[in-house]
Amino acid sequence: MNKLLIGLAAIILFGCNAKIKKEKENSKNEQNPKTELNGKIRVLNFGTAHLSQTSDANSSQINLNDPNEKADLKKLVEKIVEFKPTIICLELEPKNNSYIASTYSEYLKDQTNRLNYSDELNSIGLEVARLSGTNRIYGIDSQTGFDYPSLVEIANKKVADSLYISQVMNNYKRVNALKFKEQFKEINTRNYKMETFNLYNFLATQHTKGNQEGVNEITKFYQRNLKMYSNFNDIEMTKNDRVFILLGATHTAYFDIFLENNPKIQLENPNKYTDY
Numbered sequence: 001m002n003k004l005l006i007g008l009a010a011i012i013l014f015g016c017n018a019k020i021k022k023e024k025e026n027s028k029n030e031q032n033p034k035t036e037l038n039g040k041i042r043v044l045n046f047g048t049a050h051l052s053q054t055s056d057a058n059s060s061q062i063n064l065n066d067p068n069e070k071a072d073l074k075k076l077v078e079k080i081v082e083f084k085p086t087i088i089c090l091e092l093e094p095k096n097n098s099y100i101a102s103t104y105s106e107y108l109k110d111q112t113n114r115l116n117y118s119d120e121l122n123s124i125g126l127e128v129a130r131l132s133g134t135n136r137i138y139g140i141d142s143q144t145g146f147d148y149p150s151l152v153e154i155a156n157k158k159v160a161d162s163l164y165i166s167q168v169m170n171n172y173k174r175v176n177a178l179k180f181k182e183q184f185k186e187i188n189t190r191n192y193k194m195e196t197f198n199l200y201n202f203l204a205t206q207h208t209k210g211n212q213e214g215v216n217e218i219t220k221f222y223q224r225n226l227k228m229y230s231n232f233n234d235i236e237m238t239k240n241d242r243v244f245i246l247l248g249a250t251h252t253a254y255f256d257i258f259l260e261n262n263p264k265i266q267l268e269n270p271n272k273y274t275d276y
Contacts, residue, residue, distance in 0.1 A: 040266040043243045043259055044083050044273065047187045047252035049176070051119040060176050060183060064123065072180040073123055075276045080124070081131045083268065085244035087235060088132075090125045091251065092117060092139030094231055100137050104129065125246050138235055140245075142227035146220040151203040151213065161206070168199050181274070188270040193253035200250070225254040 049060035064070055092100060092115070099115075106113035107126050114122045129137050155161040175186050186192055204218035228251060237243065245255060259265045 039239050039264075041237050041239055041241055041243060041264055042083075042266050042268060043245065044080070044085065044268040044270060045245045045252055045255050045259055046080070046247075046270050046273065047184075047193065047249035048120045048124060048246055049183055049187060050248060051123060052117075062180050062183060064119070064180075069180045076181070076184060076274070077124060077127050077131065079273045079276045080128050080244065083244060083273065084242055085128065085132050086134050086136060086241045087237065087243045088125055088129050088134065088137045089140045089232060089235070089243065089245040089247075090121050090137065091141045091247050092121065093141045093143060094139050094234075096139045100139060101135070104135065104137055120246065128244060128246075138231075140228050140231040140235075142224050142231060144220050144224035144227070146217045147213075148203070148217070151206045151217055154206040154208060154213065155203070161202075164202065168195065171195070181276075185271070185274040187249040188252075188274055190256075193249060193256060196250045197253040197257070222254075225251060225258075229255065229258045 049062060051060065051062060051064060062069060064073065090100070103113060103115050104126055107122070108130060111127075111130075115126065125137070129135070152165055155165050175183060175192070178186060200218055200221055204214045206214035228247075232245070232255075235243075245252075247255065256267070260267050
């Protein structure tokens, strides 16, 4: 009888020890969001379609005069406001910061006062700022021209490269034809951003014999994005800030790579904010 009791006690003790060990192992594998975010600045790097005609090679076909599209825009803005941004970065150059501030001051009184640029800066950027109660809005763009069409022309002279360009451009056309909600959801996926990022890397490989046209031109675009990142880093921030960056989807792809490798930054998942 005593041997039986001792045996049962040993089994129970072994089971308890195994359970405790398993719980300890599980706790090691679980991420503690408070620890993970400790000391880091939360950033929502959000890709946008240009809601007015721009010089971009590909433009969105979203019609904000459509009541359904306008309703989806409102829902998106409300979703982003849930992030509670304290700083907002727009695709304007820093030299426009005084203009942004004065226009925003008027916008708070009357929303018909707008920045004289592509309308996502107003309909998303300024409106998120207004509803979030922040007045810290900064331009971080750095305008740089480069000869994109000439590289496409070189690529089109080779069958395989021409096919790749055609596939990417057809996908751009497909996405640009989507309705507001679907389009914003698509351009904020990792796959879409990396596709557009890879396109520019591909164009960097295009050249005529003995020349490096692709490298020379795409270097200008890389430089633009690096200057934008430098402008972003010039903004005073603390770990208590939450930063909302609103840029065209290609710039967002570059910023994803810059920011996810910055130990001071905790990137938000943009897909949380297109799900409404």
